[in-house]
Amino acid sequence: MDGTLNLGPIFQPRSGDSPLVEVGSSAVLERRSMASHERVLSGKEEWLTPKEITDVLGPFDLDPCSPIVRPWSTAKTHYTIKDDGLKQLWHGRVWLNPPYGNETEKWMARMAQHNDGISLIFARTETATWFDSVWPVAAGLLFIKGRIAFCHVDGRRAGTSAGAPSCLIAYGQSNAERLKTCGIPGRFVAL
Ligand SMILES: C[S@@+](CC[C@H](N)C(=O)[O-])C[C@H]1O[C@@H](n2cnc3c(N)ncnc32)[C@H](O)[C@@H]1O
Numbered sequence: 001m002d003g004t005l006n007l008g009p010i011f012q013p014r015s016g017d018s019p020l021v022e023v024g025s026s027a028v029l030e031r032r033s034m035a036s037h038e039r040v041l042s043g044k045e046e047w048l049t050p051k052e053i054t055d056v057l058g059p060f061d062l063d064p065c066s067p068i069v070r071p072w073s074t075a076k077t078h079y080t081i082k083d084d085g086l087k088q089l090w091h092g093r094v095w096l097n098p099p100y101g102n103e104t105e106k107w108m109a110r111m112a113q114h115n116d117g118i119s120l121i122f123a124r125t126e127t128a129t130w131f132d133s134v135w136p137v138a139a140g141l142l143f144i145k146g147r148i149a150f151c152h153v154d155g156r157r158a159g160t161s162a163g164a165p166s167c168l169i170a171y172g173q174s175n176a177e178r179l180k181t182c183g184i185p186g187r188f189v190a191l
Pocket of ligand 1: 047
């Protein structure tokens with residue numbers, strides 16, 4: 001036992017993948033062979049965090065952006081697109097895997113303001129989102145080893161891994177401590 005959590009097939013190797021690719025100006029992720037009815041619900045991509053990740057990092061008080069139909073809970077309270085999570089009050093320890101593309105920036109700005117919880121976004125460390133809402137505010141980062149295979153709203157794991165590496169971002173020292181000791185394969189960096 002080396003303290004490393006085995007999350008099995010969540011983290012899929014890149015070799016041999018039929019990759020998810022960025023499509024169009026909004027940079028939404030789409031698997032080219034996927035039927036359109038699978039891709040979109042209410043005009044947004046519905047790529048869910050594998051349950052094992054939120055189970056290990058939780059419990060969370062709030063997920064401000066969750067699907068209307070979800071296969072499992074990520075927090076005690078969920079806001080959906082019907083509530084518009086950005087218009088609601090945020091409370092407690094937040095889990096945030098925000099909508100993709102141009103949407104991500106607003107959600108991460110709100111998370112930085114809230115400053116309590118853990119976020120999961122692509123490790124595009126050069127972007128304005130990172131320079132405005134991650135680097136100056138976050139307490140710690142866990143760069144995930146390999147690429148995550150996200151899930152469909154029915155709980156099925158995507159057949160391919162994401163088109164970019166992911167990073168877990170801790171807001172607040174206690175959340176950084178959780179990332180450091182959670183056992184999810186990757187490299188922790190304290191900020
Ligand atoms: C990348 S998915 C992540 C879902 C979930 N948070 C998780 O970690 O599995 C982003 C979610 O945000 C939802 N969403 C999009 N716009 C929203 C809004 N304005 N308010 C609340 N949820 C929204 C989408 O329906 C989608 O389920």
